[in-house]
Amino acid sequence: MNDFQYAYPFASVIEEGTAHQKNFIFSHCSELKEDNAVPCFFWGHITQPFVVAKCLATLAKTVASQFAIAPGVLAKLRDPIISVGNQQLLFEAFSSCNSVYARVSLHNEVLDGEFLKSGCTNIDFNDATVRAFNAVTASEQMILGVGQKQTHFITDKHKTVEKKVTLPNRWIKGLGNVQVYLSEMELAYRLNKAEAIQLFRSLPKQAVKTDYYLVKRGVSYAFAPTPTAGAIKIGGAHRLNLLQGLLLLADSLFIYRNPSEQTVAFVLNFKGVEMLFLLSDNVYRGFSGDGRYLENMIEDVPMEWLVGINNFFKTNEVFSPTMVSIENDINLGTMNTLQASLSSIGLLGYNLLDRNYFYRRLPFKPERLASLNPRLENAKKLTKNNEVQIIEQHDDFVKAHVKGTGGVTHTVIIDGDHAQCTCNWYTNHQTNRGLCKHILATKMIVNETVS
Template identity: 45%
Template sequence: MSETLTYSYHQPSSLQKAHLQDELFLAKYSEVEKKEIPCFFWGSLTDPYITARCLITLSTVVKSSFSLSPFQLAMLKDPIVTAGNEKIRFEGFSHCAGVYARVDVLPGGYDGEFLENGTTNVDFNQPMLSALSTIQKNERVMLSVGKKEVSLHKENMKVVERKVPLPTKWIKGLTTVQLYLSQSEKVLSFNRIQALQLFQSMPNGKPKTDYYLQMRGNTPVFSPVKSTYSVCIGGAHRLKLLEPLLPHIDKLCVFPHPDMQSTNWQLYFGNVRFCLSISRDAWRGFSGEGAALESLIEDVPDEWIDAIDKYSYINQAFNSTLFAINEGVDLKTVGNLTSRLSAMGLLGYDLDENHFFYRRLPYKLGRILSLNPRLKEAEKLLEEGKVEILSRTDTRVEANVEGSGVKHVVVLEGDQERCTCTWYSKHQGERGVCKHLLAVKKKLIN
């Protein structure tokens, strides 16, 4: 399978002078147009300097890689922009998909109007970054997000953006990172001085061992020595991406995953937030974790997706209970709907508000679901009749799954599950279930 999708934009992006201001129009593409929407949001940024600094850092994340070759690094990618529910969000991944970043412009961070909800994809190349880098603190900057353009209005600049390929691994990364975010809880909060002190203890270069975040009195430090209540960072050098923003923050909060599969760092700048999530190890991308595979075992009816899309025009924040009430769907039926939609990349997660939000990705569902090879291999095992249920009770299931010259034994017992395959032995469920466990679970549902 190709690792990228090549988009054909209806027109190039451009920065044009109008009414004594320059207007930046960034092209957008979607496979699944619902209706013609000329503009999602229009207004001015109340803190354009900080917003620009955050967008430049997000672009730095997008251009970074901590495991790919120089050849793979040569390809630039573009972030996702969502406008709705009184928020504007910019999201992106590093090339290796092990670092996720999001900029949230919150109410009070703009003075404008949301005319509609929508999601688009835009280029962040060097000319556009140069435009952002020249924004001053007291400068008037206008922003609009729409079907055909995302425009930034300022003086004395002109930029033309061209189409770029979008990596399919981003959709897989969006699957896992949102589930990890939803399971994370805030454990530490630092003011600006503490945050700057913390990053002074950052090791130089690329550390060869895990580093831990811990408190020494009232001072936070990074240390290679694990201690009680410390937070495992893994590849701590990736956090250096945040250093340009630290002098401007109000506070920094840390939200680790309970099993330390990721850590989430949220920076606050008044009405603008910057969230950075890093995977457990520098060589592990969120796109390959497989944490959401079990949520994809059950199919989501197409009519539900259409209803959710209609519901999300009204409220970008997603609430499965409210959706069930509005659409007359059995509450028991939608019990796992949130996790399944997140597994498809259709939901993001807001750490502060503690809820999922809907993003209308420009992908057909068939393409999203096709990005999970373990799930496809599990379906192939079922189609070829290689899954045999040996015994089944209320508390225990045992099955044989035929492999290459060997039969793997799968056991489901209460909350415990195990398989005799090499994948399970190596990862012990930390990177999602193996294809044999998936096949057995899907057979039990069917």
């Protein structure tokens, strides 16, 4: 499966007039003709240049980090997604191993500029750009312009141009799983600057193979190798060292736990800026391999609905499933399927602090739905080939035999909200990474019977 490729008609241009004025003309590409006529999405000053530059430098370090594979095995990726709209800029990225998701949110308070058009693009953060971020001081200007082809970061000392790059498929899949985990998060602790600094002093500096736990001891917090009551499990805790350079600048730190204990989130709060860090439960587990949304996709929705929503919502606009359901007379089950379908192709994100979804207009077609969800497609093949046999069914209990590979027959049992299977996927992951194809196929057959 190939990554998404984009083509652009011309190279972006920087026009410098006087010493105090720099004009930018950006090349970009969109499926919408009216968007192609827009030269620039955002242009303006950053009023907190030092904080923003440090956050973006941290984002770049995150994308270049490979926690599960030795350096040099994979080409380093530095291609954050930038979303412009709703009076904010969102920079999103995954670590190269896909086990860390990071987001830098710049709100209107730190943006002194003009939002010309909403849009979303991904770029490559090269070494020169990272050096430019690290060299920004609080006393100098930082002008930021975002376009669909290139993004420019200009300060008094450095001028760098970011070239448009490919958006990996695994990022699209990862974005879908990330918003599911974030929507389930519960706020566990709010730490002030002093408490956050003290907490991170207990963080292991070297890579650790065993789980650590965030524990509260009296009025203080610490990372410890053994749990206590109410502790938050953190696999690969050393990944959090990427945030060390931001602690002195942050006003507070919010820590979120997931009921499944499969993820944990840290949010550093600045004035008008947020840095979100979401960790998978270990460094070998990438977010792209999960399928948390698949259960809500066992029923198909009309493709024109997906296209219609994609044409209606703008980047960073609040997406309320309840309101969409009410305003369009869509029942709850269908709305869950629609929401999961949008998530699976990267169109929905989740804002932890505001507790709402936001829309992300990525320049690719929703027909990619099937190719990005092979487990779901394999489940559909099982039902199509009549390879699911219901053995027993009553009330909320279902037992089925499902054909596996190599002539093996797997047994699926669904009892209320609990589902299990005898396949290797379930043995290794249970339902923590989404349902296996055999359980999905069984649920499809049961739904067909009910309907």
